Amino acid sequence: MTSISVSNLNFAYDKQSIIQNLSVNFAPGKIHLLIGENGAGKSTLLKIMAGLLPKFGGKLTGKISIDAKTSMMFQDPELQFALPTAYDELIFTMENLKVSRETYKDKINHVAKFTGISHLLKQPLAQLSGGEKQKVALAILLVMDSDLLLLDEPFANCDLASRRNILIKLKKLVKAGKTVIIVDHDLPDYETLADEIWLFKDKQLHQLTNEERTKLFKQLKQYSKVKFSLPQNQKSIFNFSNTVIKQQLPLIEVSTQKIYQGKITLLTGENGAGKTTLFKTLTKMHPYYGNLTYKSKEIKGWHLKPYLSSVAQVFQEANNQFLEITVQEELTLSQKKQVNPYFTKEKLAKSLEKLGLNKLLDHSVYTLSGGQKKKLQILLMLLNNHDVLLLDEPLAGLDTASRQIIINLLSDIQKQTNQTFIIISHQICELAPICNYHLVLAKKGLTYVQNGGEDLES
Known part of the structure; x- marks a missing residue:
């Protein structure tokens, strides 16, 4: 034994x-x-x-x-x-x-x-x-x-x-x-x-x-079944029309659907349903067939640089997001770009402290724990002033307290800046209080639902 x-x-x-x-x-x-x-x-x-x-x-x-x-x-x-x-x-x-x-x-x-x-x-x-x-x-x-x-x-x-x-x-x-x-x-x-x-x-x-x-x-057990609103007469930012996204075979086929501007939308679905591939499509990293528009203009017609200055993605793997060596170097690089107006000097310092990153500024990002990397990655992407931020499993690997800090930060920023957040996550109950809508990817289609919780995944 x-x-x-x-x-x-x-x-x-x-x-x-x-x-x-x-x-x-x-x-x-x-x-x-x-x-x-x-x-x-x-x-x-x-x-x-x-x-x-x-x-x-x-x-x-x-x-x-x-x-x-x-x-x-x-x-x-x-x-x-x-x-x-x-x-x-x-x-x-x-x-x-x-x-x-x-x-x-x-x-x-x-x-x-x-x-x-x-x-x-x-x-x-x-x-x-x-x-x-x-x-x-x-x-x-x-x-x-x-x-x-x-x-x-x-x-x-x-x-x-x-x-x-x-x-x-x-x-x-x-x-x-x-x-x-x-x-x-x-x-x-x-x-x-x-x-x-x-x-x-x-x-x-x-x-x-x-x-x-x-x-x-x-x-x-404080988390129970949750309910979401259904969108009604809201302004859209992404529009799908006879859209097909393939991964060898068709993975997503949407006759008509919208994602709404200035809202937080939770995107769920089984592993392999195509959620991350959808994000890659929305950031011009994966092709599509049919029509898919951003701000009423076909995504294919957007030039890459102005498009990605408006639409950005938080990757599943934090290491793929880092460009510098130390935590401080990453923060300095992000602040050279168009900084989110939410982050005053005081709010950035407070966020670093809440996330437990303020004492790690001289550390190499590659020596951080998985959770510390994830928190830094999200903060860096929130620092940039994108119109749309796609977050792929932002809570994965985070302890309970860190999850709540990130959730509160997302909520506060969105209320102040009116950014559009689309979040892929299996932590449905934790995210429900800040999300406006719940979009489910299943059987190749995208459908808004009111329910949430384990019944959707089982």
Whole structure:
């Protein structure tokens, strides 16, 4: 049975202490959930357990003992890809593990069915949605058949039904002898599925008592089913008319629909429905057929530079948005452009403090935690004065407090500037209070709905 123990562990990046005098034993054959604020040290601990640190940075003292074959899934699934398709990646993994060719097919079919990627095996990874890529990364991990699975925000971009389905299957693996240590900020499903919950705080891990678990999940249940308004006689900013968007085959087919100006619209749909591809189309990164206008002018007819100065996108992966090295350099670059009138010097300083970025100005953006990167990325894009901002999974990987800060910031800015925000997210209940409309992408079509919550994803 897997043995995992940590004794007097200390870890620091340069002079920044992350973990201090940590001693803990993770019981084998269980699902262990690690929670805590962004930057608390959760991902760092997983990387230490995987043997990546201090090999690739930082200073470590103390002892960590793991008597098990170990595999890790990163926050950014693309870090685990080297080949064009999921099928190629799975074959490559098994070849490296010297698995006999006779067993390839059965193993691939098994993990593909487990993770729900059977239909994605031969598709280019570059064309998959964020949630689909996370499923592929998990499949690669499972084909290794490790005893200990370290999962860092593995479902941040997955729809609700997919994440719940995979979690239930992981529970079955644990009953068969596997051990799972998982970092996640979307907690409701863990009320029944997590065996142990650990809070990372003040550079230490604290195991939640039964009373603390009850209190945690009671707080989460404050969100209930929500209702949205339906648009009526509003001014539109995007107009679809017999619009077709293809990804080899038609992915989106809209006879007529509108997205409304000066509003916050929530866009939801299953993984692979085409939400991110729609955003790429709205930013002239993906072609379309038929008619699709922005401010009554065909998007194809807009010159790229003036169009992108008006319409911008917050990408799923924060690293794709950064151009400089340090946090301060990124902020300076953004302020050289047309700055959003919302951000006075005082409001920017206050926002940096609320987001916990004010003490990280000299840090390289690439040494930040996933959540810290996400907060910086959103702030940088809000600093620019775009008419339309498309936000692709802006809350993914953020702790509860950080999510609320971002939500409040979006609401305050939109009320003052009347910008148009379109938000792709699976955090429907949290975003509902600030969103005017809920647009669902399903069966290739776009439809406004009044309801929200899990029933749309299941």
